[in-house]
Amino acid sequence: xxxxxxxxxxxxxxxxxxxxxxxxxxxxxxxxxxxxxxxxxxxxxxxxxxxxxxxxxxxxxxxxxxxxxxxxxxxxxxxxxxxxxxxxxxxxxxxxxxxxxxxxxxxxxxxxxxxxxxxxxxxxxxxxxxxxxxx
Numbered sequence: 001x002x003x004x005x006x007x008x009x010x011x012x013x014x015x016x017x018x019x020x021x022x023x024x025x026x027x028x029x030x031x032x033x034x035x036x037x038x039x040x041x042x043x044x045x046x047x048x049x050x051x052x053x054x055x056x057x058x059x060x061x062x063x064x065x066x067x068x069x070x071x072x073x074x075x076x077x078x079x080x081x082x083x084x085x086x087x088x089x090x091x092x093x094x095x096x097x098x099x100x101x102x103x104x105x106x107x108x109x110x111x112x113x114x115x116x117x118x119x120x121x122x123x124x125x126x127x128x129x130x131x132x133x134x135x
Contacts, residue, residue: 013050026057
């Protein structure tokens, strides 16, 4: 069994996935736009909206699409967690996500981690960035 996070965007999916590709040193493996689907399978709205995108980051997969405008809800009740081997890598990602977004908890040392922080990026995706202490 595999489990993946699937994010929904209000028309900014391609921009967000390109940003995450750079931020997390990933690779966009697929982007299917509304125009790529048969006419009877298209979601309502703009032909350029993303029906499905797949971003590969190390051994993880992040999936996403644009939501039909009438169905979009602001993300709540979850955070995407990204763990890093070094505080420097984590801080770089945290700072990139914070640009244009909002910091809920600064990237700082905690009793369980070398560094940990919570941020919501400019696309509305809530993140936790963690760099665990050695066990």
